[in-house]
Amino acid sequence: MHMADMPRKNHEPDVSVIIGAYDAMPYLVRCLESVEAQTIGADRMEIVAVDDGSTDGTGAFLEEFAARTEIPMRVVRQPNSGGPSGPRNRGLGLARGRYVFFLDADDYFGEEALERMVAMGDRAGTDVVLGKIVGVNRGAAKSMWKETVERADLFSSNIKFTLSAQKLFRRDLLVRLGMAFDEKLKTGEDALFTMEAYLRGNGVSVVADYTCYYLVGREDRNQMTKKGGYTRRFDSARALMGLIAEHVPPGPRRDALMVRPFVITLLPQFGPGLVKQKPEVRERKMALAAPLMKAYWTPELGRHLKVDERLRLMCIAEGRLDLLLDIAAFLRDKKEPETVRRGNPPRPHLAYPHFGESSVLPDSAYEVTVTEWVGGRRIEAPRNKPRPSFARRVVRKARRSVLSALRAPRAHRV
The missing domain is CATH 3.90.550.10 (Spore Coat Polysaccharide Biosynthesis Protein SpsA; Chain A)
Incomplete structure (x- = not known):
């Protein structure tokens, strides 16, 4: 029926x-x-x-x-x-x-x-x-x-x-x-x-x-x-991050979900508008974000993000409001970062402020890891040997164990 x-x-x-x-x-x-x-x-x-x-x-x-x-x-x-x-x-x-x-x-x-x-x-x-x-x-x-x-x-x-x-x-x-x-x-x-x-x-x-x-x-x-002041956004981010952490253990799956509260709920509080906000508001926002960064931010999560998103969150995690304001001003002025190829093999990096000069923001923080658009140009993340997804790694591991069992001498097969 x-x-x-x-x-x-x-x-x-x-x-x-x-x-x-x-x-x-x-x-x-x-x-x-x-x-x-x-x-x-x-x-x-x-x-x-x-x-x-x-x-x-x-x-x-x-x-x-x-x-x-x-x-x-x-x-x-x-x-x-x-x-x-x-x-x-x-x-x-x-x-x-x-x-x-x-x-x-x-x-x-x-x-x-x-x-x-x-x-x-x-x-x-x-x-x-x-x-x-x-x-x-x-x-x-x-x-x-x-x-x-x-x-x-x-x-x-x-x-x-x-x-x-x-x-x-x-x-x-x-x-x-x-x-x-x-x-x-x-x-x-x-x-x-x-x-x-x-x-x-x-x-x-x-x-x-x-x-x-x-x-x-x-x-x-x-x-x-x-409607509503900025503290409500932090309440919302805290609640959503806590819920995800409660149901998903640390690792790639949790990182994939945490992208949502980090990018959609938290990051807009640290956009170009930060430049013209009062110093006490900026300090309060940094203080509200700090425990969330400490509890849930991971470098792997950062690989899911655009360069300017990752850089701003790294500045927040390190408590570096000075660097964050430089990046926010760059975004406010609608400047376009230069694309620089670094590393071996060379990979595209976007030269936002403090590229190549800050230990807080190493070159790897500027690397393009997801597709980006800069000045109407599409910049792809390199595809050579991409990190397989969590599900793909599980499947691959299972396939390897099945194949090794099949290849084992017949007398030893169980």
């Missing part, structure tokens, strides 16, 4: 669409229309909407919509909680579907989104399904939508770079693990939740051949992501 045709317990829906809404008009209108237009059909889903203390008529519109839609829908109205985690947790507690999808009230679905994602989860038996996301009036990550895959490898694929909550999650996983959004975190709470589901669930699927989700950039910029 196909899983989609299996009888559902107590008329449980296939999917609960959880919408946390705060002052979401007029975006909410299109959002709800996109749920109603889903080809999966009203009998296979439900809506759980939580109005988080809106003052613009959002709550009234949700109730009015619930009264006229064929989709089973519950509306909860509560005082403002100060962030998206509270409403999502409240909605998750009320959801009855086999899957849940956290839909932001500003955004909207492609018509076949839920049908395709539920079918994928059922076919692959995975606990998280990513549907292709496209930005409207804003950018959206693209690197993870190259192909549809039933089971993506968390360590080698780019799914670690999409940790927003707008995914299909198998509710049984969330209930079994007692998972919830961390209401103490004011930013990055969705990254923590999604990464935990990636790490502890039974696999992740990607639906890349259909736009499932439209991520809308609001004209009024009332998105929570835009």
